[in-house]
Structure formats: C-alpha cells, structure tokens
Amino acid sequence: MDSISLTLSVPVKDSFDLIVCGGGIAGCAAALEGARLGLKTLLLEKSCLLGGLATIGLVNYYEPLCNGRGVQVLRGLAEEFLLLSIRYGYDTLPGVWKNGRPAEKTEVRYQTEFDPYLFGMALCERLTDEGVTILFDCAAAQPVIEGGVCRGVMTDSKSGFAFYACRQLVDATGDSEMAAKAGMPTADGKNYFSYFPRTITLDSCREAAESGRINRAVRTVPGGAADLYGGGQTADMPLYYGASAENTSDYLIRNQKLVLSKFRDGDRQSRMLIMTPMMPQFRCIRRIEGDYTMTEDDAYRHFPDSVCAINDFDRRDFLFEVPRSAMTRKGFDNITAAGRCVSAEGYAWDAVRVIPAAVATGQASAHMAARAVREKKPVWDTDLAALQSGLEEKTVAVHFDDALVPPDADSVNKRVKKL
Ligand SMILES: Cc1cc2nc3c(=O)[nH]c(=O)nc-3n(C[C@H](O)[C@H](O)[C@H](O)COP(=O)(O)OP(=O)(O)OC[C@H]3O[C@@H](n4cnc5c(N)ncnc54)[C@H](O)[C@@H]3O)c2cc1C
Numbered sequence: 001m002d003s004i005s006l007t008l009s010v011p012v013k014d015s016f017d018l019i020v021c022g023g024g025i026a027g028c029a030a031a032l033e034g035a036r037l038g039l040k041t042l043l044l045e046k047s048c049l050l051g052g053l054a055t056i057g058l059v060n061y062y063e064p065l066c067n068g069r070g071v072q073v074l075r076g077l078a079e080e081f082l083l084l085s086i087r088y089g090y091d092t093l094p095g096v097w098k099n100g101r102p103a104e105k106t107e108v109r110y111q112t113e114f115d116p117y118l119f120g121m122a123l124c125e126r127l128t129d130e131g132v133t134i135l136f137d138c139a140a141a142q143p144v145i146e147g148g149v150c151r152g153v154m155t156d157s158k159s160g161f162a163f164y165a166c167r168q169l170v171d172a173t174g175d176s177e178m179a180a181k182a183g184m185p186t187a188d189g190k191n192y193f194s195y196f197p198r199t200i201t202l203d204s205c206r207e208a209a210e211s212g213r214i215n216r217a218v219r220t221v222p223g224g225a226a227d228l229y230g231g232g233q234t235a236d237m238p239l240y241y242g243a244s245a246e247n248t249s250d251y252l253i254r255n256q257k258l259v260l261s262k263f264r265d266g267d268r269q270s271r272m273l274i275m276t277p278m279m280p281q282f283r284c285i286r287r288i289e290g291d292y293t294m295t296e297d298d299a300y301r302h303f304p305d306s307v308c309a310i311n312d313f314d315r316r317d318f319l320f321e322v323p324r325s326a327m328t329r330k331g332f333d334n335i336t337a338a339g340r341c342v343s344a345e346g347y348a349w350d351a352v353r354v355i356p357a358a359v360a361t362g363q364a365s366a367h368m369a370a371r372a373v374r375e376k377k378p379v380w381d382t383d384l385a386a387l388q389s390g391l392e393e394k395t396v397a398v399h400f401d402d403a404l405v406p407p408d409a410d411s412v413n414k415r416v417k418k419l
Helices: 025-036 077-085 116-129 177-181 202-211 245-261 347-353 355-375 384-393
Strands: 012-021 041-044 133-135 139-146 149-157 160-171 186-188 198-201 271-275 286-288 306-311 319-323 335-337
Touching (some): 012 025, 012 149, 025 041, 025 077, 025 116, 025 160, 077 355, 116 133, 139 160, 139 177, 160 177, 177 286, 198 202, 306 384, 319 355, 347 355
Parallel strands (some): 012 041, 041 133
Antiparallel strands (some): 139 149, 149 160, 186 286
C-alpha cells in the first residue's frame, strides 16, 4: 500500500493523570471512578452523548446483575449505573428487585430496560458533577508512545489536532483503537447483520396511552435482524469486522436501504422513524491480546489476579472472574483495556462485554490506573492485594462465592459455541 509521511506541530493543551478514550458505558465507569479516586481525569468521546452502544447504539437493556437464583453478583458501579439508567426515565425492573435483595428465592432477574437518551444525559450530569472533564465531539486520534509508555493522546476535533499528556490511559473505545495504534497485538471479531432502528405509529401510541406504558409506543423495524447467536442471519449476508470505514459503510448502506424498503408502502402520515442506531450494532469488533485471554472454559474459575466477578447474562448460575491480565499486556506499562476491549474470546467475550460487565471492568480499570500512579509501577505489576481490597471497599465482588457454583458445574450449560 502507498503511504505518505506527515510532520505535524500539535499544541499541547493540558496534562491529566488519567485519559479515558471512549465515553461508552465502560469509559464512563472508568472516568467516574478515576475522578472518585482523586485522579485528574479526561474523558474523550467522539460522539455527542455518553453511553456508546448502550445509548446512541440503542441497546437499552441492562442485562442482569444476579445469577438467576435471586443472588446479586455485580455491585459497585454496575449497580449504580443500573439505578442511574432509570433515574429519569421508564423502567421494566421486576418488582422483587425494587427494594434490594428479594425476600425469597427467585429466578426473576435483576435487569431493566431504560430510556437511552435520558441515561446518556444522566451519565453526563453525574460525571461532570464529580469532576470528570469531558470533551465531546473529539476523537482520540493517536496515542503517543515512548519506550512502551503512553505519554499522552493526540486528539482530532473541529479545532484541529491537539495533544493531552497523561500518566495512565484506559482504552474504552469499544474496538481497542488506542491499544492497536499503540502497537499492542489485537484480535478481530466477526459480526452478524444486526440493525434495529425504532419507529412509532398511531396504533403503537394509542396502545401506549391505553396501557400507561410509554415504551410500548416504540417498535423495532429491523434492517438486519440477526441475533447474538446468528439466528436470522441470511446466507447472502457477509460477516462484518467493523474496524474499517469501508466495512462499516457497506453495513450501513445495506441496512439503511433495507429499512427504507419497509416504509415504501403504507400510510406515511401514521408512522415516524424516531430512533436509529448512531453506532454500528456490532457486538465484537476488536479486542486486545492481553497477557491472558478468557474463554468459555474459564466459567467458575477463580483467578488470583481477579478484579471482578461477573454473572452470565443469558444462562443462570454461570459465573466468571475477570483477571487483571486480561485487561493488560506486559510491555505496555500504562495502558488498560476496559469493556469490549478486554481480552476474551468466543462466548467469554460476550459475557464480559454486556453492559453491567463492561461497567465492572471500567470501574476496575480506574483502580488499576490509580494504583499504578500511586506505586509508580506498570499497571500489570502493582500490589494485587491493595488493588483487590480497594475494589472490595467499593462493594465490588472480586471473587465469586463458591456457594453459588452448582454441583454439576463442569458439565452444566456448556453448549453454546460462538463464531
Ligand atoms: C445488537 C446488540 C445487542 C446488544 N444487546 C445487549 C443487551 O440487551 N444488553 C446488554 O447489556 N448488552 C447488550 N449488548 C452489548 C453492549 O451494548 C455493549 O457490549 C456495551 O454497551 C459496550 O460498552 P463499551 O463501553 O465497552 O463500548 P461502546 O459502547 O462501544 O463504547 C465506546 C465509546 O467510545 C467512543 N469512541 C470510539 N472510538 C473513539 C475515539 N477514537 N475517540 C473518542 N471516542 C471514541 C464511541 O463513540 C463510544 O461512545 C448488545 C450489543 C449489540 C451490538
């Protein structure tokens, strides 16, 4: 491929303890926790609303915080953000979970739908009230690396390129863009054809008014309708990668034409397309190749360097721990991956990337960064006991409780195989 070389003179704008690249749900957790831990924190978000896929990507379903047997596993910011997601808007939170731990055993899960845009704004309110500096409409363009250490980030915005120095960087871009540009090895995902815009119709509004449930006014009109496991993927549709403009554009053009085809007929005065995903609905784009890569076989495995325990979103009982080594890589001393960027493959990537788990790894990444600053050590080599007790002080379960592991754990449920 032909290439050109550029020499740029870029203004140095400011200096931060922590720069979080990407204001999705993981990045919001990292930035908020970073500020709470006393780090001067900058959050860079290329769009105009926080929350990423969970908000502008219209994935407004907060997967469960519990094991499906009435026991809550995810706490800390994962729970704080669930409650924030419904602070201003409607919810579908089951009654048994409305007042803390259910009185009796239940298979009803601690999960909810939420209003994506109100949640995005509530995140902005919470983060700015607690001291996070946010730059919207500002892309993290290039990490500047010297000797395996990230010295800061070059940004690209309407005012041009600028440089912000940092001591620690969290990559929460959803596709490991910063880690990849820093030279860290990464692995690509493959994505089915999913695109779920929303419409209202006169009929749906009537039904919502009659039921008193505003969410019933909104209906999905899919382009590609593939689900997580590939159900609904047609043979003529390619699998998408997502980390290139050409590939993403092909996905968007096909999808938008498909959606339009569903509006060709019918009464134009009776319906309105009111929401469309402002990010491609790709589940797994690119993740780091960390010092450890989680797999489905890690279910029910304790890691000495675990930074959070997570429950499965789909299958009852299933529990994982996320080790620090899945969020870092030796040789990259001050870069931590959070959310969808964490090193996991197959079904484990799914388990670790859904909203509550992404929040948990975001929260953990801030603690890892804070310890590295305090100890002046690589982020993968700080005092583990201090890191874990710091998380536990914030109510995070670092390890899952063995009492929650079913007796037949080795064979149970291990049937879902992903791409
Ligand atoms: C079709 C679909 C259905 C799903 N269903 C559910 C569900 O029902 N429940 C659930 O819990 N999860 C679901 N998920 C998964 C979940 O939504 C995501 O995995 C999770 O929200 C990812 O959060 P994140 O913060 O890691 O990444 P993202 O949400 O991708 O956030 C990354 C953020 O970084 C920003 N960004 C990227 N690059 C840059 C840059 N260079 N500079 C500045 N900003 C940048 C982006 O704009 C974005 O805001 C679904 C996902 C898909 C695709």
